[in-house]
Structures are given as structure tokens and as C-alpha cells.
Amino acid sequence: MDIQKPTLILNPTIVQRNIARMAAKARQNGVAFRPHFKTHQSADIGNWFKTEGVTAITVSSVSMATYFAAHGWRDITIAFPVNWLEIAAINALAAQIDLHLVLESVETAQFLQANLQHPVNIWLKIDSGYGRTGIVWENATQVLAVGNAVTAADKLRLHGILTHSGQTYQVKRNPQAIQTLYADVLKRMQHVQHALLQHGMADIKISIGDTPSCSVVTDFSGVDEIRPGNFVFYDMTQVRIGSCDVADVGVVVACPVVAKHPERNVLIVYGGAVHLSRDYDALPDGTPYYGRVVLPAENGWSAPLPETYVKSISQEHGIIHTTPDILARINVGDVLCILPIHSCLTADMLKRYQTPDGVTYAMMPGIYG
Amino acid sequence: MDIQKPTLILNPTIVQRNIARMAAKARQNGVAFRPHFKTHQSADIGNWFKTEGVTAITVSSVSMATYFAAHGWRDITIAFPVNWLEIAAINALAAQIDLHLVLESVETAQFLQANLQHPVNIWLKIDSGYGRTGIVWENATQVLAVGNAVTAADKLRLHGILTHSGQTYQVKRNPQAIQTLYADVLKRMQHVQHALLQHGMADIKISIGDTPSCSVVTDFSGVDEIRPGNFVFYDMTQVRIGSCDVADVGVVVACPVVAKHPERNVLIVYGGAVHLSRDYDALPDGTPYYGRVVLPAENGWSAPLPETYVKSISQEHGIIHTTPDILARINVGDVLCILPIHSCLTADMLKRYQTPDGVTYAMMPGIYG
Structure with missing residues (x-):
């Protein structure tokens, strides 16, 4: 290594193996693989996913979506509650790509309907136990209110429900604990899916995302899409959780x-x-x-x-x-x-x-x- | 404010007042004011110091020194142990500016003597109680060994002893506690200065740097130079310490x-x-x-x-x-x-x-x- 100052060194063999392994697991399960690109934030590394057949990605900001759209990605989910103040950039994206947005309130659904120039796909953000943000999974009133607001808006296509179960990050070297948390999350997401179906909202997809669950769980029955991001590099936190080995x-x-x-x-x-x-x-x-x-x-x-x-x-x-x-x-x-x-x-x-x-x-x- | 996404907002009135206040204190005390520019890292904000008569600055990396040298600063201390692997960039800087380096080992003094193309000023880095890095102030053997190695090297001009007393960051809303810590640090630095003098190393300047001490202490007798950096913006940590008010x-x-x-x-x-x-x-x-x-x-x-x-x-x-x-x-x-x-x-x-x-x-x- 030719080093003069702090330098981020990437081992392509390990990174490409991590990508190939997760892509293979998604294929075997018949679930869509929409990797989160917030970890690497690199068009070059993004290209390594293309060789695994990946065509749809997740990002965490409008800026990141704009960057990856400029590098040829045509199907992007911004997995962050819609930021009203970036509506101009959102409209620019919606004009050129298949854009998926995440929302959790009636107000945001109405704002988008009033301000979008092109239709977009919508995922309802569900809090399946992490407690950061999203509609609390048990709050059927709010789930249905937001679902109905989306359904009523002709610029919004209700695509599914999405969660990030960050509670898996508390686990210590215990794959079984991750499995248990994952099973709870899936049950909660299916509960929400069922509530929407009962009120006429059919074909609601389920998208889950955390790297610990996606690394440890082998059977994704009931899930339509996985969105892990960190697995591309992993780190000492994931080693502590039990998602990977230090050699990964x-x-x-x-x-x-x-x-x-x-x-x-x-x-x-x-x-x-x-x-x-x-x-x-x-x-x-x-x-x-x-x-x-x-x-x-x-x-x-x-x-x-x-x-x-x-x-x-x-x-x-x-x-x-x-x-x-x-x-x-x-x-x-x-x-x-x-x-x-x-x-x-x-x-x-x-x-x-x-x-x-x-x-x-x-x-x-x-x-x- | 025209905001679309997270944006760092700077209030020039507050920042210029912080700069003017610290510059005035240094002038009143007759100490050199060599502000640390690692906080703002901006040539534009650096210019605000010029109106206060500042001509010498401190930075924390060779990269930062190179940036500020390119923006016209001609007297720069890199207040970080010399990184041997950047000797090429150090030589490029030493060719164009009055460069001050910080070292704490005989090995680094010998490395510089063997590899420098131009003479530089040297400060011995003293650990005056913080315990991060530097020669421990009580370790007279090491102080003298490094002092002698510098004195023996014709490319190194022993300029003084330098410390960062980061122990002040543990204080909670207690200016008196900062005063007490500062008094200890000064005594320790004077002890080192005296030990060097006794062994023939005269005109050894004392440079101190932490924002809490520089904000609270009013009498800098015995000190030759102050190098605070954070005071330009302050923050909630400094409010907690008692260095400033939240309005600063x-x-x-x-x-x-x-x-x-x-x-x-x-x-x-x-x-x-x-x-x-x-x-x-x-x-x-x-x-x-x-x-x-x-x-x-x-x-x-x-x-x-x-x-x-x-x-x-x-x-x-x-x-x-x-x-x-x-x-x-x-x-x-x-x-x-x-x-x-x-x-x-x-x-x-x-x-x-x-x-x-x-x-x-x-x-x-x-x-x-």
C-alpha cells in the first residue's frame, strides 16, 4: 500500500463476495434485491451490483438519488420520509426515473398530490418495533388513514409497506436472537398488510432492510423485497451482532x-x-x-x-x-x-x-x- | 433562510465578535495569537483574522497547512506529531513558508534532520496532564533527550514547548476549575522550560492552546503564545464547560x-x-x-x-x-x-x-x- 495519510482501503475480493452472496440469497428466495447504496455512495461500486443483475436500488437522500440517477440507475427508492423542501429535485427525478418515495403521514400524501408533476410509487413507512420513525405497526387508524390518502391521490401509486428493523443492532453475537426479532417484524408487517387488504388495498408488497436480518435469515417467505446496505462492507458492529465474520x-x-x-x-x-x-x-x-x-x-x-x-x-x-x-x-x-x-x-x-x-x-x- | 437540506448556518456577527474578543485578550496580555484553523478550515473565515492583525496560524494536518499556504498564510504551525510519510509535502511547505513542526521523539528529530531540505522551527510536544500524546512533563530524561536531538540537528531550530491541555474539557460550568487546571499546566510547562534552560537551551517559548483556558483565563503571564481554535464558533460542549454563553x-x-x-x-x-x-x-x-x-x-x-x-x-x-x-x-x-x-x-x-x-x-x- 502506498499511504501518506489516512486512506480508506477497500478489498474488492471481499466486497464482491459480499455482494454475490446477498444477491444469490435473494435469487434463491425469489425476493427482489434492492440494495441500499448509502453505505458505499459510489457509482463505481454500484456497477459491481449490475453484474449480479441488480437494476433497482435504495438510497437515503434526494441528493443520493440524483447522483445515482446521473450514473444510469433508473429505479430508485429514497428510504427516508419525504422532505417537502426538496420537491423541486423530487420532481426532476420523477421526470426521469421510476421513483419510489416513503411516507408516513396524510399531510405528506396531500403535499405530494398537490406538488408533484409526475406520478411516483409510494411505500408506507412502518415502525415495526425500532421506534425511530414510521407509522407504529399496531396503529391501524393511522395506517388506514395514510393508506387511504395515498390511494385517493392520483399521482401516488401505493406500492407497499417498508420497514427498517434497527432493533437487530442491539444483538450480541446471537444469530438466533436476530431470527426471533425478524420473525416478529415479519408478523407485524403481515398484520399491517392484512389490515390494508381488508380495507380494499390489495397487492401491498413488504420490504425489509436491515443487514443483520438479511445476513442471518435464510427463508424470506412472505417478504417481497430486501434492502440491506451495510453488508457490502460490513464492520465491527456487524461482527459484534453476529451478522458476519471479521474476515467479511x-x-x-x-x-x-x-x-x-x-x-x-x-x-x-x-x-x-x-x-x-x-x-x-x-x-x-x-x-x-x-x-x-x-x-x-x-x-x-x-x-x-x-x-x-x-x-x-x-x-x-x-x-x-x-x-x-x-x-x-x-x-x-x-x-x-x-x-x-x-x-x-x-x-x-x-x-x-x-x-x-x-x-x-x-x-x-x-x-x- | 433558504433551506432545502441540512445546511451549516454561520452568524458572522457572533463569529467576528468571538475572533475580536480573543485577539484583544492576546494583545492586552502581550502574547502571540496563533489561532487554530482546524475548526473552520476556511480561507474566507481565515481572512476575518487578518483584520485583527493575525499573521501566524495553527493547523492539525499537512493537508491543512498546504491549503492555507495556498491561500497566502506564511507562518504555520502543524500542531500534530510529524507524520514521516508526508515528508515530501513537508519539504514543499518548508520551501515556501515559515513552517513550525511539533515532535516528541529523538527518532523523529533524526528523521527530519536526515530528510528535510530546508530548516524548520520545532516545538516539543509536552503532555501537561491530558494523557493523549507528547512527552510527559515530569519525564526530564525524555525532555532533554529530545531537546538535545533537536539542538544537535542543524535543520531544526528549537523554538519552544507546546501543549494542549484537553483535560479542561471535563469541566462542568466551572470557570474556577478551568483556572486551577490552567495554573497547573503553566507550572508544569515552566518546569520543563526551566529544565531545558538548565541544560543550555535558552529562549524556549511556551505555547498553550485549549479554548476553555484561553476563554476563561485573563492573565497569561509566563506564556508566549496561545493557539485556541474552537472559540471561533464555540458549541454546546463549551457552554457545558463554562467557556462561553449559548449566545456565543x-x-x-x-x-x-x-x-x-x-x-x-x-x-x-x-x-x-x-x-x-x-x-x-x-x-x-x-x-x-x-x-x-x-x-x-x-x-x-x-x-x-x-x-x-x-x-x-x-x-x-x-x-x-x-x-x-x-x-x-x-x-x-x-x-x-x-x-x-x-x-x-x-x-x-x-x-x-x-x-x-x-x-x-x-x-x-x-x-x-
Whole structure:
């Protein structure tokens, strides 16, 4: 690796394997695969999905939809409650692609009907237990009110119900717990689907999205579409949940070592919050940490170094706890690589990928374009 | 404000007042004012310091030094342990500006002597109690070893000792506690200065940097230079510490409201971890939060809304807790503004400023330039 400063390194072998595995699982289940592109935010990496037959994608902002539409994607779901203030950009998108929007209120349905220039597909956002946003699945009154508002609007085509069951992110190395959460979510989504059907809204598709469920569950009966995103890179959070093995993590941040503190088993790297992001997780003993540490290797990186992790970060500094043996083998001027806690945020910080061979891939340039 | 998506709003009146106040304090004390530009990272905002007579600045990376050198700054300290892997860029800078580097090891002094093409000024990085990096102030052996290595190198001019006393960030609304910490730091730095003097190293300047100390302390006797950075914008962390009043915070993130949940007093805004950063702090009752909420107003924003704060964030969502009264007055499609927890990171996320009048200021485009 040719590294001068913190650099996001992507292993194409791992990433393409992650994509192929999820695409194969969707095919085997006969469910639509509409991957979330907010994790990689890259037209180049997006192309790797095309070789797996992917033609429809998910994004998290109007800006991201505009970027991927400009790179040839023609079927895009913006999986975020409609932002009224971007109606001009939404109209521009609806004029050129098959646009899917997500909403959760009568007000937004009415706003779209009044302001759209082209028809769009609508998914009702359902809160299936995560508690972030969406219509609470048990709230039949609200589900039907919004469903009816959409049905009554000739610019809106009610396509289905969509959920992100982020509650799976609390799991600790327990695939069975993910299966159980998933089964609950599916039951709740089917309950909503049934309520809509009873009131004349037929052919309501079910779309689910979280990477833990999509990684662990093998039978998607009852679901029409999956929208995982993070699986493309995975990260230490997904390893902790039990979604993947550490060998499935497809990106690291390469960081130059700038100082050594043998008296307290600490190495300082150039690589901090503006490179890794501020996201943290807990080691098995409960200690908070900001990433595991690996060594650069030919075509990629090593297994995690034992007892070695990023114990704190500031804007540009990473403070790495390690063992006396490892510390003695590493020098100022060496490069260490950090397995990220949350690869979506880390990628968003660095805005560019580099392979171990030095090939670079661009990302979308931020929300201001 | 003309807002479509999350936008970093800067109030020039507040920011210019913050700059003028700190510059006046430095002048009154007869200390050099070398502000840290990592907070704003903007050539435009940098120009506001020139009207206060500032000619020397601090940055946190070689990339940032290169950016500000390209915008006319001719005296720059890179307040981060020298990154050997950027020696080519360091040599390019040393050829054109008065460059100050920070080091903490004999190895780095020897590396620079062997690889520099032009002489540079050197500050020894001292750990005066923060425990992040630097030579521990009590470790006279290491202080003298590094001091001697610098003195022996004809390309290195030993200029002084430098510290960042980040321990002040633990303070809670207690200016007296900051004063006490500052007094300890000064004593420790003078101890190091004296040890160097006793071994023939004279005219060693003392540089200190943290915003809490620089905001609260009024007498800088014994110090030669101050390097605060965050004070240009301040933020909710500095309000909590007691460095400033909430009316001194000079930036907010304007966020569109996209959903309402009256049953749990929650508003959802478009504005998440990729806009605000993942940094959090604690409310007086210990509840973690990601920002206070204000309303847009003519020429700026309101005082914080009572009992209203960002209680959690995901990649693009901000989840705001509020009161039933406030919730009833705010609608989907409105704009709320968030006072950031840590303005340095928030600015780094958004990479562009906009004034309430709609003037925009660019930031440096990230470490890849």
C-alpha cells in the first residue's frame, strides 16, 4: 500500500463476495434485491451490483438519488420520509426515473398530490418495533388513514409497506436472537398488510432492510423485497451482532503511526474522528472502542492484532492500546489499518476508496454536489 | 433562510465578535495569537483574522497547512506529531513558508534532520496532564533527550514547548476549575522550560492552546503564545464547560422537519450523523444528547427551545425530543436549527458555510484536496 495519510482501503475480493452472496440469497428466495447504496455512495461500486443483475436500488437522500440517477440507475427508492423542501429535485427525478418515495403521514400524501408533476410509487413507512420513525405497526387508524390518502391521490401509486428493523443492532453475537426479532417484524408487517387488504388495498408488497436480518435469515417467505446496505462492507458492529465474520469486513482505514508511548502501551496514529467517524462500540468486557487494528498485508490486511484496539480518538489523533510485544515491533512511520466500527459513516468521512493495488474509486461528493 | 437540506448556518456577527474578543485578550496580555484553523478550515473565515492583525496560524494536518499556504498564510504551525510519510509535502511547505513542526521523539528529530531540505522551527510536544500524546512533563530524561536531538540537528531550530491541555474539557460550568487546571499546566510547562534552560537551551517559548483556558483565563503571564481554535464558533460542549454563553455559539445546522410523532413528543428532522457528527454530550440530568434546538430567526436564530434536544441520530435522521406545546406549533416542512455539540466536527461534516443572508463560504475540500 502506498499511504501518506489516512486512506480508506477497500478489498474488492471481499466486497464482491459480499455482494454475490446477498444477491444469490435473494435469487434463491425469489425476493427482489434492492440494495441500499448509502453505505458505499459510489457509482463505481454500484456497477459491481449490475453484474449480479441488480437494476433497482435504495438510497437515503434526494441528493443520493440524483447522483445515482446521473450514473444510469433508473429505479430508485429514497428510504427516508419525504422532505417537502426538496420537491423541486423530487420532481426532476420523477421526470426521469421510476421513483419510489416513503411516507408516513396524510399531510405528506396531500403535499405530494398537490406538488408533484409526475406520478411516483409510494411505500408506507412502518415502525415495526425500532421506534425511530414510521407509522407504529399496531396503529391501524393511522395506517388506514395514510393508506387511504395515498390511494385517493392520483399521482401516488401505493406500492407497499417498508420497514427498517434497527432493533437487530442491539444483538450480541446471537444469530438466533436476530431470527426471533425478524420473525416478529415479519408478523407485524403481515398484520399491517392484512389490515390494508381488508380495507380494499390489495397487492401491498413488504420490504425489509436491515443487514443483520438479511445476513442471518435464510427463508424470506412472505417478504417481497430486501434492502440491506451495510453488508457490502460490513464492520465491527456487524461482527459484534453476529451478522458476519471479521474476515467479511471489506474496508479498513490505513493510518500512519506518529508516536509511541511504551510506558503505557499506546501508539498514536494519524487517523481520528474526521477519518474514522465518532462511532464506537464495546469490547466483550464492556470497554468502549473505536476500531480494531490490523496490519497491512499483500492484497489486503492481517487478522486483528490481539488486545489491540483504538481506545479513544480526537479530531485527527487515534489512540491505540496494544501489548508490549506488538508495540516493540511497530515504529513511527509504519502504517496500521483500522477495522471500522460503522463502515457507512467511515466511508462517508473519507469520500474515496483505494484498493491495495492503488486503484481509486470516487464517492458522491457530499450533499451539496 | 433558504433551506432545502441540512445546511451549516454561520452568524458572522457572533463569529467576528468571538475572533475580536480573543485577539484583544492576546494583545492586552502581550502574547502571540496563533489561532487554530482546524475548526473552520476556511480561507474566507481565515481572512476575518487578518483584520485583527493575525499573521501566524495553527493547523492539525499537512493537508491543512498546504491549503492555507495556498491561500497566502506564511507562518504555520502543524500542531500534530510529524507524520514521516508526508515528508515530501513537508519539504514543499518548508520551501515556501515559515513552517513550525511539533515532535516528541529523538527518532523523529533524526528523521527530519536526515530528510528535510530546508530548516524548520520545532516545538516539543509536552503532555501537561491530558494523557493523549507528547512527552510527559515530569519525564526530564525524555525532555532533554529530545531537546538535545533537536539542538544537535542543524535543520531544526528549537523554538519552544507546546501543549494542549484537553483535560479542561471535563469541566462542568466551572470557570474556577478551568483556572486551577490552567495554573497547573503553566507550572508544569515552566518546569520543563526551566529544565531545558538548565541544560543550555535558552529562549524556549511556551505555547498553550485549549479554548476553555484561553476563554476563561485573563492573565497569561509566563506564556508566549496561545493557539485556541474552537472559540471561533464555540458549541454546546463549551457552554457545558463554562467557556462561553449559548449566545456565543456562532454556527447551527438548519434541518428540515420530515415527520411528527405527537404520541411520544418526537420530531424527525433530515439531519443525522453525516451532518451533525456523532459527538454527544450530557444534559444536566445526565441524559446523552446530540444538540440543542433553536428556531430560525431574522439574521440568525432564537434562544434554545426549552426541553427540546436531539436525543438520538442515525446516518440521516435526527430524532428530537420536545414538549407537546412546541410540537403542536411545528409542522412537517418547517426548518429547525441544531446547536452542535462539537462545532469542529460538525463543520468538517458539512464542508460549507451559509450566512442567514445566503452568502456561502467554502472550506478546504478534505484531506485528498
